[in-house]
Amino acid sequence: MRDPTCYKCDCSNHCSIGVPNKELENCPIRASPDIQKKAIELYQTDEFIKRANIISTIVKEQRSMPRLKDTIEFARGMGYKKIGIASCAALQKETKITAEKLTQHGFEVSSVCCQTGGDKRIDVDAPEDFALPSKKGYHIDYVTCNPVAQALLLNNSKTDLNLIIGLCIGHDITFTHLSKAPVTTLIAKDRLIRHNPAATLDF
Numbered sequence: 001m002r003d004p005t006c007y008k009c010d011c012s013n014h015c016s017i018g019v020p021n022k023e024l025e026n027c028p029i030r031a032s033p034d035i036q037k038k039a040i041e042l043y044q045t046d047e048f049i050k051r052a053n054i055i056s057t058i059v060k061e062q063r064s065m066p067r068l069k070d071t072i073e074f075a076r077g078m079g080y081k082k083i084g085i086a087s088c089a090a091l092q093k094e095t096k097i098t099a100e101k102l103t104q105h106g107f108e109v110s111s112v113c114c115q116t117g118g119d120k121r122i123d124v125d126a127p128e129d130f131a132l133p134s135k136k137g138y139h140i141d142y143v144t145c146n147p148v149a150q151a152l153l154l155n156n157s158k159t160d161l162n163l164i165i166g167l168c169i170g171h172d173i174t175f176t177h178l179s180k181a182p183v184t185t186l187i188a189k190d191r192l193i194r195h196n197p198a199a200t201l202d203f
Contacts, residue, residue, distance in 0.1 A: 002026040051078060067186060068098060072105050075161050084159035085111040086150040086175050088166035094187060095165050110157040114145040114167060147171040151178035164188075 004026055006015075014021045020029035029036065042049050055077035059070050075083060083102050087095040092113070099109045121144040145168060154162055155178070164172050164185040176183045 002031070004028045004031075068101060071163065071184065071186060072102065072107075075107065076105070078161070080107070080160035082108040082110060082157065082159045084154035084157060084162040084181065085109065086114070086147065086154065086162060086164050086167060086179075087111060088114050088145075088168070088189060091166040091187065098163070098165060098186065110154055110159055112150040112153045114147065114150065114171065116149050116153065117146050119144050119146055119149075145171050147175040148178060151175045155180045 002025065005024070006028070009015075009021045009024055009027070013019070014027070015029055021027040022030075025031065043053055044050070052074075055074050058077065059065070059073045062070070062073070065073070085095055085099060095111060095113075099111055102109050123144070147167060151174075159181045162175075162179050162181045162183045164175065164183060165187045166189045167175060168189055172185065172189075
């Protein structure tokens with residue numbers, strides 16, 4: 001089977017209504033029935049997937065809720081008690097608001113800033129060319145972002161769910177890779193337009 005290319009299809013007229021696209025040879029509905037069958041089996045047998053799918057379906061029906069409210073309702077439905085936040089230092093205000101909202105809704109919150117530990121860039125093998133030069137030409141070895149420590153600290157806190165607030169590309173991937181708890185992004189970083197990546201897709 002060729003790799004699926006659903007971006008070439010008007011999905012609303014095909015898989016969204018259960019109708020395969022006959023013009024695409026690699027339409028997953030037609031080309032990979034074994035995988036589709038396996039997916040259904042997992043929905044029926046994997047306890048985490050079963051519960052998450054049920055709660056997601058219920059939450060999805062509340063179309064007027066903002067993403068934070070969606071997250072709160074999902075976490076409550078899953079029975080989560082402790083929520084971790086891995087945040088960018090530049091979004092401290094948003095992180096504080098989020099933590100306070102979660103606390104108001106009965107969750108315990110563990111929050112770790114991206115520059116936790118105060119480690120220098122050179123300590124994590126960052127390219128020396130990216131050291132910040134001073135006005136006199138001297139290199140200032142400034143503090144690095146530390147998604148590894150963020151993940152390890154939240155793992156140590158035994159969080160049930162971790163939220164990402166504004167982590168850089170690469171750092172968010174590293175954090176997710178190491179996190180023991182499920183991860184979702186509450187705010188995706190986009191410096192150009194106030195962290196709303198969908199608004200910049202036409203660059």
